[in-house]
Amino acid sequence: MTVVALFGAGGKMGMRLGRNLLDTEFEVRHVEVSDAGKQRLKTEHGVDTVDQSSAIDGADVVIMAVPDTVIGKLAANLIPTLAPNTMVVILDAAAPYAGYLPERSDITYFITHPCHPPIFNDESTEAGRNDHFGGIAAKQGVVNALMQGPEEHYALGDQVARAIYAPVANTYRCTVEQMAYLEPGLSETVCASLLVVMREAMDEVVKTGVSKECARDFLLGHMNILAAVIFEEVEGVFSDACNKAIEFGVPALMKDDWKKVFEREEIMASVKRIT
Incomplete structure (x- = not known):
């Protein structure tokens, strides 16, 4: 079973992703520092949080569901502690493109970002028509970039992207610069x-x-x-x-x-x- 550590799990984006991850076969470990976020996770998703060290122990994938302004600080603290071959998933190209990710050649950096549901669509349900952001009921495209890491890791990153942004119509592969x-x-x-x-x-x-x-x-x-x-x-x-x-x-x-x-x-x- 693929183990996923979700950082920022109790935040706005973390809650969206976490809800979809509950419906997958991934083993998900939730990391959240705020008391309010921890309470949201318990009340809305029925899950408890774990500390950073417990979350990354044996984790295959680490998702950083935190604001762009926080990624640099979190990455500087987190990346040196990860095991080799861990995949780090970032949800926006801004911080990676700006150079805020620590240099470490033995881990994978995978960037994924939603296109959001298009104006022209074939949604037939009310939930689908009302899902303007995506990740609930409306199909959307997703853009991916394998910033660094072995080519075989792209398939795993794409699998994670399709899970957290479900339902997904298409995924598109770009470079990090193209994503910017x-x-x-x-x-x-x-x-x-x-x-x-x-x-x-x-x-x-x-x-x-x-x-x-x-x-x-x-x-x-x-x-x-x-x-x-x-x-x-x-x-x-x-x-x-x-x-x-x-x-x-x-x-x-x-x-x-x-x-x-x-x-x-x-x-x-x-x-x-x-x-």
């Missing part, structure tokens, strides 16, 4: 920022007297069909009027050099700010 381009680059710096701008734009329309409900329905409905065409979910073309609005709208909204956010130096600077 996906997040924070694509998902947060670009997507989240533009969505905030779109919400602010909706609020400007509401100021003219349009009801919030009307503006919200109008915007989200257009987001749906426009995105379906742009991302090739459906075949279609925009009207001449829409194309003309885009032609003038993009330069009005975006700086000419906005794509520099994907330059390696900018991605690293963003990662450093996060961690």
Whole structure:
């Protein structure tokens, strides 16, 4: 039986992962330092915690379900104590890409991060349609990177990823640097920022007297069909009027050099700010 030590088990992400791990054949050992987290684990999952040394004794996999700002400190304390060939699973590429993981050639570093359920999906249940984050009922993709370690460890890492983020539709293999381009680059710096701008734009329309409900329905409905065409979910073309609005709208909204956010130096600077 594969033994998994889950660090940060009583935190927000740890509880999500731990819930899914309860339904697997992994032997899971829960590590949590806060009293509130320990109580959550006992009340919601019915499990007790163990100390760090007991958790890693004979563990095959160690999952660090802690915030990016804590990974460096935890890793510095934890990694030197692990047995050779242990797999360390990190849930975000930021800290590994920024160099916060200790150098140790005889262990495996595996990075995995969810795509979250897509806007366009085939969810047929209410639970699936309402699972926007993923890991409960809606299928999602997962991105993996074997940062270091033997190639045969990738299969184990992928198995862990599919368990903690279940239900999983697809997993995609990338490098750690490519994962950093996906997040924070694509998902947060670009997507989240533009969505905030779109919400602010909706609020400007509401100021003219349009009801919030009307503006919200109008915007989200257009987001749906426009995105379906742009991302090739459906075949279609925009009207001449829409194309003309885009032609003038993009330069009005975006700086000419906005794509520099994907330059390696900018991605690293963003990662450093996060961690």
